[in-house]
Amino acid sequence: MSPEVPDKVIALAKRLYGERAPEIVFHPQCLASSGHFAGDDQTRAAAFIDVANDPDFDVLWCARGGYGANRIAEYVLPALTEAAKAKIYLGYSDFGFLLAPLYGAGIGTCVHGPVAQEIQREGGEAAIARVLSWLIDRDPAALEPSLQETPGAIAFNITVLSQMLGTPLQPDLAGRVLMLEEVSEALYRIDRSLFHITSNPEIRKVTGIRLGRCSLIPENEPDFGQTAEQVARHWCEVSGIPFLGPADIGHDVANKLVPFG
Secondary structure: OOOOHHHHHHHHHHHHHHHOOOOOOHHHHHHEEEOOEEOOOHHHHHHHHHOOOOOOOOOOOOOOOOOOOHHHHHHHHHHHHHHHHHOEEEHHHHHHHHHHHHHOOOOOOOEEEOOOOOOOOOOHHHHHHHHHHHHHOOOOHEHHHHHHOOOOOEEEHHHHHHOOOOOOOOOOOOOEEEEEEEEEEOOOHHHHHHHHHHHHHOHOOOOEEEEEEEEOOOOOOOOOOOOHHHHHHHHHHHHOOEEEEEOOOOOOOOEEEEEEO
């Protein structure tokens, strides 16, 4: 995580809420470094367990959504105590590798939503403000709009969910609306991943699929010939899963919150 993030996030919370501002604590692990990761696997797993099992914290908010959550998920889950069940777990992207088994085990409230690092993006203060408005006041405007009509949704990055299927991390999504988003993947990769997702027998038990934003898609040579929505509609039709339209989620500062279930 960028070292400027803690001061910026805390200052924004105080500016928006004054005396009502929550106490936000950044674990030292967030600034650790080990190759691609914010500390090695043991350091990151220990930090998650420390916060999750501490009854003084109400929320475990992911600093970034970077790769690596899949490497620690099966170490983290068995170490969680009763205190972990009372928390909100908030993040997206690769953090889905932890949100999924937490949700599957009935541990806490899992939420797909902006991470603290968003404050470094252009317009990122709005994303942080959206998170705080829901955490503090449960502001419905912070949520993905379709939840008001069809509650019971769950949200993932396309590649993350595709890689998760068939592993011990795969949760039961029967009867849920599945929301999906992607970033920086070629359309042929999105096509391949959506084939894999919609072919899974357990995924075919969802109520339907909504497609969030697929952004920063690399150019294809030759042109792929279909949009991401057309690809999603195709695989929904093939699999018999209803395509329910767009979802206001994505790898961007406009990303709305989706509390699982």
